[in-house]
Structures are given as structure tokens and as C-alpha cells.
Amino acid sequence: MPKSKKSRCPATKLTPAQPEVAATLPSNLSSYIEDLAARRVGGVVNLRGISFQLLYACERMLSLLQPGSPVAIQLEGLEDVDMHNVLVIGQTEYVQLKTSVNDLAPARFWDMGVLQNFLEVYRGAPTATFTLVHNMRLAPALQPLVQGEPAALAHWGAKLLAFDKTLSREQSADFLRRLRWEYVTEAQLHERCVQALLANFDIHARSEEQYLKAVFYHAFDWSRQRVTVTYRHLAESIQGVKDSYSAAPLNEALRHNWLERVGYGFEAQRSATAYFAGQAARPHHIADHLPVRRTDWEARIEAGLAAHAVVVVRSSSGQGKSTLAWQAGYAQQQRGGQVYEVRNCGRPEMANAIVEYLRAWVRVGEQPLVVIDGLGSHVSEWAAVVERVADLPVRFLITSREEDWYRFGSTGAMVPVHVVDVTLGRDEAERIHHELSRRGLLADHTNPWQPAWEAVAERQLLIEYVYLLTQGELLRERLAGQIRELNRESRNAAAKLEILRLVAVADCLAIRLDTGWLVRYVADTVGFDSDRGEVLNQLEREYFLRFGTSRVEGLHPVRSRHLADLLHQVLPLADTLAGVCRLLTPEQTHEFFAGLPGLLAAPDRRQLYEQLAPLLAPRTFLEMTAALDGLLCGEALHYWQQNQTIIAEVVSGGGLELFVYETIPFAKPDVLSSLSSIDGLEEGLRHLLEHSHKLAPLVWAESELLLFASLLHAQAPLAVSKPSYLGLGRLGDWLHRLNLPLPLLSGCEMPALLLALRTKPLAETQELFTYLWMADPATAQDFTTQHKAVLLAYLKQQTDTPTLREEDQDLVAEYLLEFSDGDRGNDLSVERLQVLATFLPGYAHYRSSAVLFPIRPAYLYTVALMNAEKRMTADILLMPRAARINRLWADTILHLYRAKSVYEWQKHLLSLRQLALELAKRFVRFLEIRLEQQSGRDKAAIEAIVTQSEQLEAHRQRRPKLPANKFGSLVGDWGGLAETDRVLR
Numbered sequence: 014m015p016k017s018k019k020s021r022c023p024a025t026k027l028t029p030a031q032p033e034v035a036a037t038l039p040s041n042l043s044s045y046i047e048d049l050a051a052r053r054v055g056g057v058v059n060l061r062g063i064s065f066q067l068l069y070a071c072e073r074m075l076s077l078l079q080p081g082s083p084v085a086i087q088l089e090g091l092e093d094v095d096m097h098n099v100l101v102i103g104q105t106e107y108v109q110l111k112t113s114v115n116d117l118a119p120a121r122f123w124d125m126g127v128l129q130n131f132l133e134v135y136r137g138a139p140t141a142t143f144t145l146v147h148n149m150r151l152a153p154a155l156q157p158l159v160q161g162e163p164a165a166l167a168h169w170g171a172k173l174l175a176f177d178k179t180l181s182r183e184q185s186a187d188f189l190r191r192l193r194w195e196y197v198t199e200a201q202l203h204e205r206c207v208q209a210l211l212a213n214f215d216i217h218a219r220s221e222e223q224y225l226k227a228v229f230y231h232a233f234d235w236s237r238q239r240v241t242v243t244y245r246h247l248a249e250s251i252q253g254v255k256d257s258y259s260a261a262p263l264n265e266a267l268r269h270n271w272l273e274r275v276g277y278g279f280e281a282q283r284s285a286t287a288y289f290a291g292q293a294a295r296p297h298h299i300a301d302h303l304p305v306r307r308t309d310w311e312a313r314i315e316a317g318l319a320a321h322a323v324v325v326v327r328s329s330s331g332q333g334k335s336t337l338a339w340q341a342g343y344a345q346q347q348r349g350g351q352v353y354e355v356r357n358c359g360r361p362e363m364a365n366a367i368v369e370y371l372r373a374w375v376r377v378g379e380q381p382l383v384v385i386d387g388l389g390s391h392v393s394e395w396a397a398v399v400e401r402v403a404d405l406p407v408r409f410l411i412t413s414r415e416e417d418w419y420r421f422g423s424t425g426a427m428v429p430v431h432v433v434d435v436t437l438g439r440d441e442a443e444r445i446h447h448e449l450s451r452r453g454l455l456a457d458h459t460n461p462w463q464p465a466w467e468a469v470a471e472r473q474l475l476i477e478y479v480y481l482l483t484q485g486e487l488l489r490e491r492l493a494g495q496i497r498e499l500n501r502e503s504r505n506a507a508a509k510l511e512i513l514r515l516v517a518v519a520d521c522l523a524i525r526l527d528t529g530w531l532v533r534y535v536a537d538t539v540g541f542d543s544d545r546g547e548v549l550n551q552l553e554r555e556y557f558l559r560f561g562t563s564r565v566e567g568l569h570p571v572r573s574r575h576l577a578d579l580l581h582q583v584l585p586l587a588d589t590l591a592g593v594c595r596l597l598t599p600e601q602t603h604e605f606f607a608g609l610p611g612l613l614a615a616p617d618r619r620q621l622y623e624q625l626a627p628l629l630a631p632r633t634f635l636e637m638t639a640a641l642d643g644l645l646c647g648e649a650l651h652y653w654q655q656n657q658t659i660i661a662e663v664v665s666g667g668g669l670e671l672f673v674y675e676t677i678p679f680a681k682p683d684v685l686s687s688l689s690s691i692d693g694l695e696e697g698l699r700h701l702l703e704h705s706h707k708l709a710p711l712v713w714a715e716s717e718l719l720l721f722a723s724l725l726h727a728q729a730p731l732a733v734s735k736p737s738y739l740g741l742g743r744l745g746d747w748l749h750r751l752n753l754p755l756p757l758l759s760g761c762e763m764p765a766l767l768l769a770l771r772t773k774p775l776a777e778t779q780e781l782f783t784y785l786w787m788a789d790p791a792t793a794q795d796f797t798t799q800h801k802a803v804l805l806a807y808l809k810q811q812t813d814t815p816t817l818r819e820e821d822q823d824l825v826a827e828y829l830l831e832f833s834d835g836d837r838g839n840d841l842s843v844e845r846l847q848v849l850a851t852f853l854p855g856y857a858h859y860r861s862s863a864v865l866f867p868i869r870p871a872y873l874y875t876v877a878l879m880n881a882e883k884r885m886t887a888d889i890l891l892m893p894r895a896a897r898i899n900r901l902w903a904d905t906i907l908h909l910y911r912a913k914s915v916y917e918w919q920k921h922l923l924s925l926r927q928l929a930l931e932l933a934k935r936f937v938r939f940l941e942i943r944l945e946q947q948s949g950r951d952k953a954a955i956e957a958i959v960t961q962s963e964q965l966e967a968h969r970q971r972r973p974k975l976p977a978n979k980f981g982s983l984v985g986d987w988g989g990l991a992e993t994d995r996v997l998r
Contacts, residue, residue, distance in 0.1 A: 063233075065112040068202045069146055070232045071225065075209035078244040085243045088236040105141040107134050111149065118152040123172065128192075132173060132180070135188050144193040151196075159194045166190075214251050220267075222274075227254045264373075266366035275352040275384065277343050289454065289483040293569045294335040296352075299343045304336045305448045305479075307441065313433050314341050314410070318382070321431040323399055323409045327418055328435040330570035331474035334412035335386050337435065341410055345382045355385045355392055359600060364397040371402055380406040388413040388421040389523045390604050395421075403428050414570070417523065419908055437473045442466045445475075449482055456485030476571050489575045495555065496579055504542040509552060511539045514580045514589045515596065516558065516565050520573035522593070522608040525564035530596045538592075577612075586613060587621040594628050602636045606643030610651065615717070622721040630728035634740030634780075637730060641747045642901060644718040649905035652676060655709045664910060667969065668701045673903045675705040678713050679750050719751055726753045734759075738769070739776060742783030743897070750898065755788035763796055770803060775811040775848070782852050783894070797853055804852055812845050822857035823884075824849055830863035830881055835874055838863055838881030843890070846883060850890040860884045911973060918973055928965045935961050 070088060077084050109127055111117075122128075131143040157165035170185040206228075210221045231250045235242055266272040277300040288298045298304060314337060317324040326334045342352040351374070358364055371381060385392055388411060399409055413422055446462030449455050468487065469477045480488045499506055512535055519526050532545055541548055549560045559566040581589065590613065597605055609618055629637055653660065656676070663672045674684050685702050713719060726748060735741075738760065745755055759765060760781060769778050785793045797804060809817050816827035826845050830838055842861040849859055863881035865874045911918075939954040 062110075062112045065148060065199060065202075066110040067229055067232045067236065068199060068206070069110055069197070070236065071228050072202050072205045072209070074232070074242055074247050075206055075213065075228065078242070078247050079213070080244055080248075082244060085241050087241040088232065088239060105138055106144060107131065107138075107141055108144045108146055110146045112147065113149045115149065116152050117147065117149040117155060119154050119158075122155060128169070128173065129176065131192070132177065132188060135184075135191070139184075139187070142191045142193055144195055146195045146197060148196065148198050151194075158189075161190070216251070216255075224251055224254050227251070264366055264370045266363070266370045269357070271355070271357045271363050272367045272370055272383075273354050273356060275342060275346075275354050277346055277352075289479060293566075294333075294339055296339050296342065298336070299339045304333075304340065305445045306340070307333065307337065309441070310337055310433070310435055311340055311344075314338075315344065317431040317433060318408050318410065321429050322403060322407070323411065323428055323430045325411045325413055325418065325422065325430060325432045326435055327413050327415060327432055329474070330414055330574075331476035332435045332437060333475045334435060338384055338386055338410050338412050342382055342384055351379050351381050353381050353383045355383060355395065355398070358392045358394045358398060359390055361394060361397065364394040364401070367398050368401045371398075371407055372405065375402075375405045375407065381408075383407060383409045385409065385411045388417040390421070390600065391525070393421050399428055419911075437475045437478065439466065442478060445479065446482060449479070454483050456483055474571060476569060488572065489579070492572065492575050493579055505548050505551075507539045508535050508541050508548055510580065511535050512548075512552060513556065513576055514584075515592055517573040517576035517580065518586070518589045518612075519565075519593045519596075520570060521577050521612055522605055524593070524597070524601050524604055525566060526593070526596050527598065528560050528563060528565055531565060534592065534596055585617070587617055587624065590621055591624040591628065594625055599633060599636050599639070602639040603643040606640045607646045609644075610647040618717060619720060622717070622724055626721065626724035626728050629725060630730040631733055633735055633737060634744045636740075637725065638740045638743040638747065640725075641718065641722060641744075644721055645898065645901055646905045648678075648716055648718050649902045652709075652711055653906050653909065659704050659707050660906070663701065663704050666700055668698070669910060670907065671698075672701050672705065673906050674899070675701075676708060676711075676906065677899050677902050678711050679898060722747065722751050722753060729756075731756055731758055737777055738773065738781045740780065742780040742787075742894075745784040745787045746894070746898070749787050755784070757789050757792065758784070761785045761788065761792060763799075766796055767800065767803065770807045778807075779848060779851050786854060794855070797855070801853075808849060808852060812848055814845060817849075819856075820860075824853060824856040824859050826859070826861045828861070828863055830865050830877065832865060832874065835865075835877035838877050839883075842881045842883045843885075846885055847890045847893075850887040854887045854891070856887065858884050858886060859890060921973060925965070925968055928961070928968055932958070932961045932965055
């Protein structure tokens with residue numbers, strides 16, 4: 014169609030290449046660049062307009078072009094987009110797009126030539142409609158024309174008649190009636206494009222940006238060539254991206270959304286109500302400028318990120334940690350940086366994929382900021398990621414509750430960790446009130462801030478304070494009102510309440526339920542009166558839950574606690590906890606049982622265990638073991654609370670690592686008694702022995718762990734056939750320690766054992782034989798006697814040990830040591846011998862030696878071979894298995910006193926040494942005074958020594974404990990069974 018066009022650049026004449034001569038730079042380069050940028054601003058405006066028009070073209074193509082449809086879209090250059098249905102003449106639409114940051118006034122609208130261009134087309138297509146798509150605000154004087162008021166139509170009709178003398182009055186009126194207006198922003202167009210891609214083209218979520226970029230480029234190319242685009246063009250463009258994905262390996266972190274790029278600028282507009290009502294903060298809240306800026310805390314976080322690789326924003330729930338983290342990410346993105354969010358990192362393979370993904374983007378010049386919003390079991394391998402990218406310009410911003418930091422944050426990451434402990438104070442509360450008042454967001458502008466602060470001053474929770482200011486009532490009162498309204502609904506009230514109960518209680522335990530499992534469970538137990546999808550949509554709108562991902566998200570811990578209390582004022586909480594237990598994934602079992610003491614009173618827990626035991630009995634051995642391990646953590650914390658004063662005195666005097674083993678309930682090693690018998694150590698250990706006698710007795714027979722284990726044992730869980738033997742040995746170890754009888758399983762009969770050796774991997778058979786030797790040593794001995802040759806052949810193959818032979822009362826293993834593993838000879842030998850001792854524990858000693866191919870001089874590998882030579886007894890080799898539960902108990906208590914990181918521990922140790930060195934210098938100075946016989950200076954020198962000694966002792970007493978190595982988690986390893994530990998870690 015004919016249109017007025019902007020001036021084109023003239024063709025460039027080609028000439029032979031000339032040698033390049035460096036141009037002389039102006040003396041005032043800065044001023045020159047500023048002038049140049051000012052002169053080139055028109056190009057920026059032009060590019061912005063082209064971008065808007067192409068994005069609109071993409072939205073029209075993605076929304077309208079369908080398989081088998083006759084619709085086509087003709088792209089006319091880069092200035093506007095014309096759309097018509099090629100089969101239905103008379104239903105033609107012509108579109109022009111205009112973009113500007115300024116308001117559109119009537120005079121400027123006429124000067125733009127929109128009406129004049131449309132009028133030219135109208136002469137040839139009098140039945141068409143004409144649409145102006147814009148992202149400008151319309152001036153009030155132009156609104157009457159948009160709304161079709163008669164006076165405005167008459168005014169603009171007169172202007173058209175004056176412009177075109179051949180136009181009749183009836184034609185001008187008809188033309189103006191065919192004029193349409195559409196206001197749309199780039200963000201809205203982007204959102205429509207994404208929705209159309211996901212709905213119409215069968216692409217994976219989280220990959221839509223790449224597809225949209227491809228369509229955008231093709232829209233540019235098709236506009237340049239003035240192509241009439243059909244569905245075939247669009248389908249080929251999208252299929253090309255799919256083929257590219259299939260031709261290249263896809264990172265697992267990207268495939269499974271373990272790590273996501275965070276976008277702030279293209280979120281659809283949302284109501285601010287959800288944010289101020291306590292919804293967990295997300296990036297789009299920051300992009301919408303909803304939070305009140307907390308500049309002091311933001312400055313501390315920014316300073317921490319500038320100086321440290323890892324910054325932890327730590328506080329109790331409801332203090333605005335997430336908001337501060339996403340605000341820092343927004344600032345990073347505004348400076349041109351890229352922000353990522355770790356969604357899942359609970360296993361080593363997840364950490365590997367995330368590290369690989371981050372390294373790839375660093376190679377192309379990015380300096381990412383990685384946000385982990387909320388520590389928990391789902392991101393328990395975060396420290397592994399941090400360590401492995403420590404050499405890269407990657408920074409990490411982590412939010413964590415106090416209790417989660419001690420459970421998942423005190424790891425052995427060898428990087429500096431800067432902790433920002435966030436609180437809400439009186440002065441900040443006043444500033445927040447002032448800012449909310451300035452924005453007009455207060456529920457009652459006449460109320461001062463002091464009454465609201467007094468209502469929340471005890472807990473000082475930001476979420477409660479802001480909710481009270483903006484909504485006029487406490488969060489708990491509002492939730493109670495919503496529940497009353499929900500009870501009055503005639504349909505789906507029961508289903509909604511049950512979903513809220515389950516999700517809120519699980520969130521109190523830091524567990525995110527599987528969406529599919531949750532919906533099926535509620536459908537089976539309560540039922541839905543209408544479409545389940547609509548019920549979930551209503552809950553998303555009313556309670557800010559998110560069901561779109563594989564896990565239910567969106568509740569804030571403070572809201573969850575209120576909901577859990579309100580929804581269980583009549584119904585027992587234990588029933589809901591039993592429902593949550595039914596929905597647990599295997600890796601959530603430990604978290605669930607470890608968190609029960611903090612959620613339910615002791616008498617109610619004992620009743621709950623009667624419901625949980627039948628639920629757990631049919632599950633895997635690993636899940637049953639995880640439950641017992643979790644309960645042990647609760648027992649250890651309860652015992653610590655009973656003896657907290659005594660343990661605090663030990664901490665101040667030193668020796669906690671030794672003392673904590675005096676609290677162990679099973680097979681105490683009597684470390685203190687053994688060491689105190691050594692000459693010279695009696696005095697140093699006296700205070701530890703004295704405090705150990707003050708410890709409250711642990712009445713194990715009344716423990717909840719024994720109660721639950723007995724209830725579980727009564728369900729005969731070992732009699733139920735399981736798909737895997739993983740965890741069987743650990744479960745047997747638990748039952749054996751608790752003096753519960755171990756039945757002989759069908760899998761422990763000789764035919765079943767032979768079948769397992771033929772079909773099961775080493776990790777499972779090792780668990781099976783561990784259990785067999787505990788449950789029935791006589792049967793185990795008979796099997797090994799009759800089938801020793803089979804066992805030796807199996808162990809040779811599974812441990813990659815070519816030579817395995819008996820020598821007298823010893824079992825000797827010889828294996829090939831790769832030169833690259835020369836520094837691991839000790840570990841490889843011990844791992845092999847531990848496996849051998851598990852299957853065949855009857856030998857006096859287990860010996861190992863290694864062989865290296867002599868491809869290098871012998872002196873290069875002599876040390877490696879010496880390290881591989883071992884001679885050990887079964888008791889020593891199986892000690893890690895026996896000590897596992899003791900370590901779990903001790904580490905649960907020690908974790909409460911550990912440093913935030915190895916770096917912090919080393920830093921404190923260095924400062925301790927500096928104080929000790931200064932004390933030594935003061936002693937030397939005192940000796941110099943005595944030698945010089947300057948008696949007048951004795952007193953000052955002695956006072957300096959005393960002062961320095963007191964500082965050193967005070968610093969020593971505050972010395973934190975060394976963080977647990979991340980490779981030896983609370984659960985620990987049985988040498989060679991690292992895979993079985995993965996679920997429990």
C-alpha cells in the first residue's frame with residue numbers, strides 16, 4: 014500500500030581499499046563523545062520505534078497464524094504492519110504503529126500523517142478498518158476522537174475535507190468511524206508473545222526467550238523483504254530453533270530448571286495487593302517498585318558483594334530478606350549484569366550441571382550474580398557450586414533463616430562468607446510509615462506509626478508491620494477472615510481448606526509439596542465439586558500460592574504459621590501431618606521427622622507416631638532410616654536444651670569436641686576417661702570430667718526415637734518386599750542398637766543371596782550382607798563357607814581387584830593403580846578393604862597393595878605404592894559404619910557452635926595467633942626491662958602482660974568450632990557407599 018516513507022540512506026559506491034590512517038583524536042575526548050551522542054540520539058529513537066513495531070508483528074503472527082488457516086500477514090517495510098485475510102475480501106485491517114515517550118497531542122497527531130496515510134488506503138479499500146497501535150499517552154484534547162464523540166468527528170471530518178477536496182462529507186464520516194485505537198506497551202507485547210508461544214507451538218517452558226528472539230529476527234528479515242508471512246514461515250522459524258536444541262547437548266540445569274535467568278523487565282502488570290498482603294517477594298515486585306527502599310541494608314549488601322564472593326542475608330522469617338536480595342539483583346541488572354536463581358541443587362549432579370552452565374556464560378563475558386532465595390534441603394549442595402566457581406567472577410547472594418543457616422549453611426566451603434543479619438528497628442519502622450504515607454498506601458492516613466509498631470514490637474516482623482499499616486489489621490486477623498469467608502462457600506470449600514492445611518504445615522517444615530501428588534491426594538480424600546484447575550486458580554488469586562511449577566510455592570513462612578494455627582483450632586494438627594507424610598518425596602523424609610519437635614507438642618507427637626508408622630513401613634529402607642536419623646537429631650537438640658548451661662560452660666573453657674562425645678547415648682567411647690589416664694593430661698581434662706558428671710541423664714527407654722522405632726518394627730517393615738536393598742544395613746544397625754529383634758528376610762536365604770550377587774549392584778549387596786551378619790551370623794557364615802569362591806569372584810569384579818587371595822588368616826587384595834590416581838592410593842585401598850570386610854568379616858587382617866605400569870622411573874611412584882599398602886582388622890575397617898549414629902548425634906550439637914565457614918574459622922584462628930604473638934612480645938619486653946635493671950618500668954610491663962593475657966583468653970573462649978566438611982555430611986559415609994548417602998544428604 015502506498016505510504017509516506019522516511020528518507021533512505023543512499024547507495025554506497027565501492028572503491029579500491031586504501032591503507033588505513035589513524036585519525037587524530039580531539040584533545041577534549043570526553044566532550045567530543047558527549048556531543049556525538051547528542052547528535053546521534055535520533056538513531057536511538059528510530060531503533061526504539063523499529064523494535065516496538067517488530068514486537069507487535071511477532072505478537073500478531075504468533076497469535077493469528079494457525080495450521081490450516083488462510084490468514085496471512087503482509088509486512089510492509091519497517092514502518093508499519095498491515096494485516097489482511099487473503100480469502101475474505103472486505104474484512105481487511107490496516108495497521109500503523111507509532112511509539113514515543115511523549116504524550117500525543119492533536120497537532121502532533123495530524124503532523125504524523127496517520128489519518129492522511131489511512132485515507133489514501135481507504136479510497137482503494139472502503140470496507141477496511143484502520144488501527145493505530147501506540148504506546149503513548151493520549152492528550153485530553155484527543156480523547157473525544159478516540160471515544161467517537163460527534164463534535165470531535167465533525168471537527169476532524171472538516172480537517173480531512175480541507176486536506177482532500179475530492180472527499181465527500183459522507184466518506185469522511187464513514188472513514189472516521191472505521192478508525193480504531195489500541196494502546197499497548199512493549200512489556201505487554203512481550204507477555205502476549207510468550208503466552209502464544211507456550212500455548213500454540215509446543216515448546217518447553219523456560220526456553221521461550223530463545224524462540225522469541227528467533228521470531229523477532231525473522232520478522233525483521235521478512236519486513237526488509239516485504240514478505241507476506243503464513244503459518245508455514247512461522248513454523249519453519251520455530252522448528253529451526255528446535256532442531257538447534259536437538260543437535261546440541263542440553264545442560265541438565267537448563268533442562269530441569271535447576272538454574273534460571275532472572276528477568277525484571279518483562280513481567281506483566283500485577284496488583285500490589287498481593288505483595289503488601291505478605292506474598293513472598295519475587296523479582297517482578299521489585300520491577301514494579303513496590304517495596305519501600307531500605308537503603309541502609311541495601312548499602313551493606315552492596316558493600317558485601319563488592320568485597321566477598323558470598324553474601325548471606327540472614328534473619329528470622331518476615332524480615333524482608335527476599336526483598337533485599339531481589340533489590341540487589343535488580344541493581345545488578347540495571348548496571349548491565351545478569352542475575353540467576355538456583356531453584357534446585359540438592360544432589361552432586363545438580364551442582365555439576367550448574368557449575369558447567371555458569372562457566373559457559375562467564376566465558377562469553379558475563380559476571381553473574383547468583384541468588385539462592387532460602388536455604389533448605391533442596392539447595393543443600395550450594396557450597397559445592399560456590400567452591401568450584403571460586404576462580405570465576407561469580408558472586409552469590411543467599412537468604413536464610415537463622416535455623417536453616419545452622420543446618421545448611423555451616424559447611425566446609427573454602428571461601429569467605431559475609432553475613433548480613435537483618436532486623437527491623439524503631440527508626441526504620443518510622444521511615445517505612447512515612448514512605449507508605451507518601452505513596453498513599455496507608456489504610457488510615459490519620460493514624461501515627463507508633464501504635465502499629467507497638468503491636469508488632471515484640472517480634473519486630475516487617476511483614477506484620479507493613480500489613481498492619483497497609484491493610485488496617487493484623488495479618489492473622491485477615492487470614493482468619495478469609496477462612497471464615499471460605500467456609501461460607503457452597504462449592505469446593507473443603508478441598509480448598511485441605512490444600513491450605515497441607516501446604517501451610519509443609520511450609521512450616523520447609524518442605525515444598527509436589528503439585529501433582531497434592532491434587533491427587535485431595536481428589537481422593539476430600540474431592541472437588543468442580544474443575545480442579547479452577548480451584549487452584551482461585552487459591553492462587555486469594556492466597557498467592559503458585560501451582561504452575563512441579564512444587565507448590567508462594568506462601569511466606571509467617572503466613573504459613575498463621576494459617577497452620579487457624580486451620581487447626583478444632584482439627585488435630587497430627588492428622589494434617591500424617592497427610593503431609595503421605596506426600597513426601599524420599600529426600601524430604603529426614604527433614605520432616607527432624608522438624609516435628611518444633612511444630613508439635615510432645616504428647617501430640619507420640620499420638621502422631623502411631624499414624625506415621627503404618628505409612629512408613631511399606632516405603633524404602635532408605636526412607637525408614639532417614640526418619641530414624643531425623644528423630645535422632647530431634648533427640649540431640651532436646652538433650653542439648655536440657656544441658657545448655659553446662660555445655661555453654663564447657664564452650665567457654667574449651668574442649669567441646671571431646672566433651673560432646675560424653676553425651677552420646679550409644680556405646681560411649683569414654684574418651685575423657687581414657688585420656689585422663691595419660692600422664693600430663695589430668696589437669697587439662699579435669700573440668701570436662703567434672704561437667705560430664707553434671708549432665709542430666711538420658712532416659713533412652715522413654716525417648717520418642719525408641720517409641721517410633723518400636724511402632725515401626727511392629728508393622729513388620731522388613732517382611733514387605735522392597736525394590737532395592739539400599740538402606741537395609743543402616744536400618745538393621747538402628748534396630749540392633751535399640752535392642753529390637755532382626756528377622757531373617759527372604760532375601761537372606763541362600764538362593765536369594767546368589768541371585769542378588771548376579772543381579773544387584775555392589776551398593777545394594779553390601780547393604781544386604783551388612784544386615785545378614787547382624788541378623789543371623791550363623792547363616793552368613795554358612796553362606797560364605799559354601800560359596801566363598803562365588804563371593805571372591807564377585808568382589809574381584811565389583812571392586813576392580815584382579816588378585817584376591819587368602820594368605821594364612823589374612824585376605825590380600827592387589828589392584829592396578831592408575832598413575833593419575835597416585836595421590837589417592839590410601840583412599841582406594843581402604844575403600845576396597847572396607848567392602849571386603851563387609852562381605853567376609855572373619856579374617857584376621859585385610860591387606861592391600863597396588864601395582865603400577867613401569868612406564869616412568871620407579872622413584873616417581875614409590876611413595877604412591879607405599880601409600881596403597883595397608884594391613885587392617887575388620888573392627889577398624891567397619892568402624893565408620895558403627896560410628897555413624899554417634900557422629901550424627903555429636904554433629905547435631907557441634908553444628909550449633911560452628912563457624913559460618915572455614916574461612917571465618919581460619920580468620921579467627923589467625924587473629925588468635927596474632928594476640929598470642931603480641932603476648933610473647935610483651936614477655937620479651939619484660940625480660941629486656943629486667944636485664945637492663947629498669948625496675949621502675951616493671952609494673953607497667955606486668956600490667957601489659959596481664960591485659961594481653963586476658964584478651965587472648967577471651968578471644969580463645971569465643972573461638973568457633975571448625976565447620977563440618979561438606980563431603981562428610983551429618984549422615985556420613987560407609988566407605989564405598991557414597992551413592993546410598995545421596996538421598997539422606
